[in-house]
Amino acid sequence: MSSLNLSKWDLHKHKVKSATKISIVILAVLASLLQINIKGEKTIMQVFHAGSLTGPFSKYATFWTLLNPDQIIDNEGYGSATAIRQVTELGRQADLVGSADYSLIEKMMMEKQIPGTNINFSSWYIIFARNKMVLAFDPRNNPPFLYNLLDHVNNWWEILALPEVTFGRADPWQDPCGYRTLMVWALADRYYNLTKDENPQLINLTLFRKDPMMGYSGPGTTLVKAKEIDLVASLKAGEIDYLFIYESIAIQHHLSYFEFDDHCDLSNFSLEEFYNKVKVSRASPLVPGEGSPPKKAKTIQYGLTIPTLAPHPIQAIIYLQFILMNPQFIEGMGLKPYSPLYASDTTKVPAPLKSLCTDYPLA
Incomplete structure (x- = not known):
């Protein structure tokens, strides 16, 4: 059986923190530029996530909006399957979906087509943490x-x-x-x-x-x-x-x-x-x-994806990069982050996220 490379956060946190400081500045500037529109309105980023991600995602949203005051992160927590159904069954738009079981993204989004189209609700996932x-x-x-x-x-x-x-x-x-x-x-x-x-x-x-x-x-x-x-x-x-x-x-x-x-x-x-x-x-x-x-039954592994029809895809990528580059937030709340992260298929992951991932051996 293939083995997973479990978290190296403790070994490399000093490197990650240094890189993160630089990345946060770059991301903040990019995100701020992206939010500028004619009316000066704030962009609302919709996130549907597992209830067990409520604490970490609230913290990410707080830090992100401090860096990007022109952006609002609207987090909604559900059971993971219900969170995904907000997109696949209720037709609601989302910029980011977080599931306590990555395989639900695969079964409910990657293998299911958007009605009236030949494209799926998502084409990739990233596994970013474990739990028990x-x-x-x-x-x-x-x-x-x-x-x-x-x-x-x-x-x-x-x-x-x-x-x-x-x-x-x-x-x-x-x-x-x-x-x-x-x-x-x-x-x-x-x-x-x-x-x-x-x-x-x-x-x-x-x-x-x-x-x-x-x-x-x-x-x-x-x-x-x-x-x-x-x-x-x-x-x-x-x-x-x-x-x-x-x-x-x-x-x-x-x-x-x-x-x-x-x-x-x-x-x-x-x-x-x-x-x-x-x-x-x-x-x-x-x-x-x-x-x-x-x-x-499988090991508890959390997954994230950006839906194919996300209303703000570029901002979503930047925000997801911020989340993935700051594992200390989830680690401090009891989750076990992966490093490197595991992707369903690195060729389909957005370019800015590719360097953070390796292919999941069991995908």
Whole structure:
């Protein structure tokens, strides 16, 4: 199996920062020139992104608009699939799309034509960061059986299955964190294989027992919302005790968290072959009748693209270059940046971004 060159940020941050200072000045001048129009109006850059990118993208927007006061960055966060559907199904224009799963860009944009044309919604993606799944909690709420969890007195799935415990998960149709939660369950079944079966299901069935999809409405019913970021408020308010979520979200919201074995948390590319043995359903527990084909488990990798019909393509390229050349913003918020970045096809990536990328070995 091909191996990925993981982040070299710590090794080369001094070089990147020096280059970035120069680049920021150049980019700021270029962007300012591009924003000048006859009426002196500000250009609004529309960005649709994964909910887990809300913190980093807000910071990027703040810094960018300080450098370019004639430009507005309009960030809208959704579950990644819903973010992409803003463009592909609702017909909204976007200058940049950021997904918590790069493969959604491939399936939903690069392989789908714009109605009435023979061109696709996008022709490339760039993979720029990794993340991992954790089980978050707020110790101020004194969640039940916390010390049993942290001291490994009981297995985490045994604790979550108790009627005294309520946990949250995102909708797998709308949000990658939702289907990745189900992947954690399935991978735990395969890794621990408590029943020694060829296709173990014990942990999966145990956790689904309290799920609304199973018609359960008793004590400890699992709470499902559209995207993972919506569940953070529920966790802090004590509506749920535990939450399946990305490590970066837990860090950004100052939550404590329990870490799964890396065979289960989707963080380790060297375990990609093991991850790939699992597929999960993407049937929506919130939107009746909605769902997508089963999803194969993969390492959590974030992707970015500029839609083919972006209203401000040149500005979008410059802004994306600024984002990619400043990985310290996402790193400080719990994401693991790649260096070099990985592109679906470097020949199709805009010229100013080519030097930052290498071809993704599994594209």
